[in-house]
Amino acid sequence: MKVTDPKALAVYLRDERKRRGLSQSVVADEVDLRQGTVSRFESTPEKMQLDTLFRLLSALELELSVKPRDGSARNQRGSHTSDDGKWTEEW
Amino acid sequence: MKVTDPKALAVYLRDERKRRGLSQSVVADEVDLRQGTVSRFESTPEKMQLDTLFRLLSALELELSVKPRDGSARNQRGSHTSDDGKWTEEW
């Protein structure tokens, strides 16, 4: 499952948790988090810490992968890509 | 590339950035972050925010995937797994 933003990740995590029939409390206890923290993660994950993410991944027995995007060149020399507006004010 | 913890993720990101010959400043500008923030992410990523992670992924043209771990059962009923000590105090 590809995740492109915090919200998508949160939704996936919630779905996985439910699919396994686990409550937020149980998941939280498993990796020493509070139920309230899990709840906030599932609703507004943007500012949550990486730490917390990996704890949840562990509790839900999920694994994460990173790789170059499909059409991404390697060894950009003088790439400019002066985009703007996509990240200037998001989430 | 599988990432199991924040540190591994940070290292991968740094390597990717270098492989592409980009400086922290350039990457930061791309997604409206500060060079100092990128620097901190690459050295101590544990507490960094998801927000920041996805900005970096975008700048480096990387994609993230989540999926059930290799040997993970689905629909645990009465699973106990009373582990402890792995997450009680880490990083």
Add this chain to the structure above:
DNA sequence: TTTACTTATGCGCAATTGCGTATATAGTGA
């Protein structure tokens, strides 16, 4: 060595984290 670029680090700042704890609000089943 000097120049240029890159990375690390520091300050004050407002905002947010996750904790500990508690409660309010669903939701479910008898």
Add this chain to the structure above:
DNA sequence: TCACTATATACGCAATTGCGCATAAGTAAA
């Protein structure tokens, strides 16, 4: 309805974020 579980939300708290900004180190080339 009642009881129980699950989730959302709140409070004060210390810690940390990322910002703006600046500067100190580190690296490399001339």
